[in-house]
Amino acid sequence: MKIANILLTAAALSVVLGGSxxxxxxxxxxxxxxxxxxxxxxxxxNDFDASSRTVYSRLVEFKHGSTELEPGLxxxxxxxxxxxxxxxxxxxxxxxxxxDYFTPTRDLNADDVIFSFTRQQDDKSPWFTYLPNLSYDYYxxxxxxxxxxxxxxxxxxxxxxxxxxxNAPMLANLGMDFAxxxxxxxxxxxxxxxTMADYAAKPIGTGPFTxxxxxxxxxxxxxxxxxxxxxxxxxxxxxxxITPDATTRLQKVQAGECDVMAYPNPADVPAAKADTNLxxxxxxxxxxxxxxxxxxxxxxxxxEVRHALNQAxxxxxxxxxxxxxxxxxxxxxxxxxxxxxxxxxxxxxxYNPDEAKKVLAANGVTSIDLWASDRSRPYNPNFSRAAELxxxxxxxxxxTANITTEEWTKYRxxxxxxxxxxxxxxxxxxxxxxxxxxxxxxxxxxxxxxSNYSSWCNKDFEKDIQDAKKTSDMAARSKLYEDAQVIFAKxxxxxxxxxxxxxxxxxxxxxxxxxxxxxxxxxxxxDVTE
Amino acid sequence: MFxxxxxxxxxxxPTLIGITICSxxxxxxxxxxxxxxxxxxxxxxxxxxxxxxxxxxxxxxxxEQYFSYIWNILHGDFGSSIATHTPVIREFMxxxxxxxxxxxxxxxxxxxxxxxxxxxxxxRRGTWIDQGLMGTALIGxxxxxxxxxxxxxxxxxxxxxxxxxSGRIDVQYFFKPITGSMLIDSLLSGQKGAFQSAFSxxxxxxxxxxxxxxxxxxxxxxxAMLEVMGEDYVRTARAKGLRSFRVVGVHALRNALIPVxxxxxxxxxxxxxGAILTETIFAxxxxxxxxxxxxxxxDYVVVQSGLLLIALIVMAVNxxxxxxxxxxxxxxxxx
Numbered sequence: 001m002k003i004a005n006i007l008l009t010a011a012a013l014s015v016v017l018g019g020s021x022x023x024x025x026x027x028x029x030x031x032x033x034x035x036x037x038x039x040x041x042x043x044x045x046n047d048f049d050a051s052s053r054t055v056y057s058r059l060v061e062f063k064h065g066s067t068e069l070e071p072g073l074x075x076x077x078x079x080x081x082x083x084x085x086x087x088x089x090x091x092x093x094x095x096x097x098x099x100d101y102f103t104p105t106r107d108l109n110a111d112d113v114i115f116s117f118t119r120q121q122d123d124k125s126p127w128f129t130y131l132p133n134l135s136y137d138y139y140x141x142x143x144x145x146x147x148x149x150x151x152x153x154x155x156x157x158x159x160x161x162x163x164x165x166x167n168a169p170m171l172a173n174l175g176m177d178f179a180x181x182x183x184x185x186x187x188x189x190x191x192x193x194x195t196m197a198d199y200a201a202k203p204i205g206t207g208p209f210t211x212x213x214x215x216x217x218x219x220x221x222x223x224x225x226x227x228x229x230x231x232x233x234x235x236x237x238x239x240x241x242i243t244p245d246a247t248t249r250l251q252k253v254q255a256g257e258c259d260v261m262a263y264p265n266p267a268d269v270p271a272a273k274a275d276t277n278l279x280x281x282x283x284x285x286x287x288x289x290x291x292x293x294x295x296x297x298x299x300x301x302x303x304e305v306r307h308a309l310n311q312a313x314x315x316x317x318x319x320x321x322x323x324x325x326x327x328x329x330x331x332x333x334x335x336x337x338x339x340x341x342x343x344x345x346x347x348x349x350x351y352n353p354d355e356a357k358k359v360l361a362a363n364g365v366t367s368i369d370l371w372a373s374d375r376s377r378p379y380n381p382n383f384s385r386a387a388e389l390x391x392x393x394x395x396x397x398x399x400t401a402n403i404t405t406e407e408w409t410k411y412r413x414x415x416x417x418x419x420x421x422x423x424x425x426x427x428x429x430x431x432x433x434x435x436x437x438x439x440x441x442x443x444x445x446x447x448x449x450x451s452n453y454s455s456w457c458n459k460d461f462e463k464d465i466q467d468a469k470k471t472s473d474m475a476a477r478s479k480l481y482e483d484a485q486v487i488f489a490k491x492x493x494x495x496x497x498x499x500x501x502x503x504x505x506x507x508x509x510x511x512x513x514x515x516x517x518x519x520x521x522x523x524x525x526x527d528v529t530e
Numbered sequence: 531m532f533x534x535x536x537x538x539x540x541x542x543x544p545t546l547i548g549i550t551i552c553s554x555x556x557x558x559x560x561x562x563x564x565x566x567x568x569x570x571x572x573x574x575x576x577x578x579x580x581x582x583x584x585x586x587x588x589x590x591x592x593x594e595q596y597f598s599y600i601w602n603i604l605h606g607d608f609g610s611s612i613a614t615h616t617p618v619i620r621e622f623m624x625x626x627x628x629x630x631x632x633x634x635x636x637x638x639x640x641x642x643x644x645x646x647x648x649x650x651x652x653x654r655r656g657t658w659i660d661q662g663l664m665g666t667a668l669i670g671x672x673x674x675x676x677x678x679x680x681x682x683x684x685x686x687x688x689x690x691x692x693x694x695x696s697g698r699i700d701v702q703y704f705f706k707p708i709t710g711s712m713l714i715d716s717l718l719s720g721q722k723g724a725f726q727s728a729f730s731x732x733x734x735x736x737x738x739x740x741x742x743x744x745x746x747x748x749x750x751x752x753x754a755m756l757e758v759m760g761e762d763y764v765r766t767a768r769a770k771g772l773r774s775f776r777v778v779g780v781h782a783l784r785n786a787l788i789p790v791x792x793x794x795x796x797x798x799x800x801x802x803x804g805a806i807l808t809e810t811i812f813a814x815x816x817x818x819x820x821x822x823x824x825x826x827x828x829d830y831v832v833v834q835s836g837l838l839l840i841a842l843i844v845m846a847v848n849x850x851x852x853x854x855x856x857x858x859x860x861x862x863x864x865x
Binding site: 025027032033035036041131132133134135140197200201213215216217218219221239241242243244245247248251252254255257406407408409410412413449 | 560561562563566567576578582585586610612613614615616621624625680683684687688691694695696697698700701702704707810811812813815816819820823828
């Protein structure tokens with residue numbers, strides 16, 4: 001009997017200890033430190049990886065690996081016929097995370113949803129300025145103050161948003177990181193204690209992982225949230241190992257110190273592919289690299305000149321030189337082919353230097369200013385190199401390009417000036433997978449002077465994209481955007497370069513990791529084989 | 531001695547004023563705008579830009595901004611980061627111990643290897659040993675830190691698997707920092723294997739950061755030793771029949787160390803500059819990496835206050851070295 005007891009105790013102990021020894025840990029080599037853990041106050045992808053996609057949830061979510069929307073904290077929603085009222089029905093019994101710094105006493109309710117948005121808009125709320133020099137830039141950038149009329153609590157589990165005017169992309173906006181749902185109870189507790197800054201340093205949410213610890217510029221630790229409303233994650237611990245240098249990140253994943261790494265150097269991709277212990281994931285990014293012609297300035301005020309300049313550029317050679325092994329998809333339209341409403345019948349100007357030469361000579365175009373910046377972007381890794389190659393192509397058709405290179409922030413500030421001369425290289429990475437986020441942000445009339453670097457305001461194009469905002473009928477919206485692409489191709493306010501490939505390298509023991517079209521890194525539903 | 535100390539201390543004041551002007555001015559001379567950098571790809575409307583300019587205080591005349599900065603510093607307020615909204619002094623205090631640990635290890639490595647190498651080369655002047663050592667030192671001095679660091683990672687971590695690639699300790703070890711030194715904290719944590727892990731993570735960054743100071747100290751020691759060994763008192767010591775070890779180790783070395791100590795003091799600045807690259811390559815969470823990130827973000831507050839704090843530390847170390855110089859060299863004490 002005694003021996004049996006000892007054996008049973010030993011067996012029980014081995015289960016307990018064995019269980020803890022086999023806790024599944026996933027280490028992610030991230031590229032930068034997060035600015036903080038309040039996703040409303042930050043704008044970087046690395047900030048969102050560390051906060052909104054780990055700790056928080058939203059009313060609606062992007063399906064893993066896609067930009068398609070699915071229910072999140074809201075099980076369902078109703079949109080009024082006039083497109084002005086959105087009523088969300090919240091999932092019952094959603095728990096907030098319990099940590100050593102906060103223990104929630106209630107489940108998620110409508111108050112949390114209302115607080116999450118109004119704190120970003122109400123300048124009288126103490127939460128509008130709870131950090132020094134705070135600004136809710138994404139909320140403002142997505143025009144939320146303009147479209148939001150009111151958030152109203154119907155009951156604990158029903159919340160209503162009223163808009164000032166119909167805006168179909170609103171639902172996609174609510175899946176974005178700034179729309180993460182925060183705990184009002186936690187906010188009230190910190191406010192009462194006079195420690196409001198902790199809201200951005202010690203996060204509490206309803207997401208798949210609970211925040212454990214952040215050692216500045218070194219590591220961020222999370223553990224799986226046992227009461228996550230979609231079920232506990234397969235991994236037990238998630239660790240971000242902050243490693244800014246891309247070559248070092250690859251070495252770490254090769255040495256087994258990391259399981260997933262962000263943003264490998266394009267030049268390192270072949271080496272990573274050759275390593276049999278690694279898996280290299282790639283997909284076309286939700287982005288576009290392009291070159292805007294200022295359509296209010298001669299000679300770019302003529303569509304035929306713009307087409308001719310496009311025809312003079314050997315796009316395939318340019319893409320090969322710029323993106324090298326990493327590769328990129330030549331752009332036919334402003335939106336990438338993976339996005340709904342992409343018009344397959346629209347083709348960008350084909351390389352035709354002879355035709356270009358004739359048109360440019362007939363219009364007396366001999367000299368053009370060409371802009372470049374010092375920054376590498378996902379959609380254009382080297383603006384200066386691109387400028388030199390375009391300069392060489394244009395020289396072949398009798399046009400001299402004078403290259404101006406500027407620092408990135410000054411570059412964009414100068415580029416958006418209405419009287420800016422010349423062709424301006426720029427690009428865009430999508431925020432929410434809605435075509436409006438490309439068309440309206442980059443080429444609407446209201447974006448002139450802000451992010452419409454072509455100063456192009458075409459009434460037919462404008463009508464299409466504004467009409468598409470007013471209806472929530474997807475087929476109708478898709479048709480309007482397809483038509484907008486036809487107008488864009490005809491008018492050619494820009495030279496469309498490419499949609500770049502994005503890469504993630506994982507250890508082969510990692511399963512379930514899906515690349516995010518928005519460029520984020522999500523670890524829900526990911527598993528590791530020990 | 532007290533007067534000597536006081537003179538050195540008073541000299542710090544104009545230097546400090548100069549540093550505040552430089553750090554405040556230079557960061558504003560950089561092309562770029564912190565508001566636009568913060569706004570990301572979306573950009574901001576002209577109205578919003580103006581609003582943020584007022585909020586950050588960038589609309590005020592430059593001299594007013596400068597005096598407000600000085601006034602705040604005199605009251606112990608180094609400001610808050612534009613990007614993270616965290617007080618600069620808090621971030622600095624969190625990150626500085628990592629830089630100190632790395633720099634201390636690097637300078638210890640440089641002294642422990644550099645001084646004997648210099649003595650050895652000097653006592654074998656003109657031989658292949660001297661030429662070999664000084665040639666190696668010259669290569670070490672000329673080595674680009676970034677390239678050297680990556681080379682060591684690829685060879686020792688990637689190929690031989692002898693050392694970890696980057697960071698301060700394996701992620702499996704988790705404890706709250708007490709002293710900020712990972713070596714000490716890992717010992718205090720009592721976790722098995724933590725100290726070994728922290729130590730192995732220090733090896734490559736220490737070699738990379740210590741390479742240039744090592745080369746400089748070795749060369750300086752050699753030339754100082756050669757100079758001293760030609761002096762009359764060394765010849766007298768030899769003539770008295772003292773053993774070579776005593777002549778070199780006591781009579782020559784003590785005097786040769788005076789310029790070497792000054793050189794070591796000057797290496798503090800070199801170490802902090804080297805830390806910027808070393809910390810970036812090895813993902814070492816110190817102030818070097820922090821400054822680089824802040825410059826890219828055009829985070830004026832962090833750059834100007836961080837530079838001032840670093841300058842204060844460099845000056846403090848130089849002051850200590852000056853005092854040490856007086857201890858070693860009695861003539862300075864008498865003067």
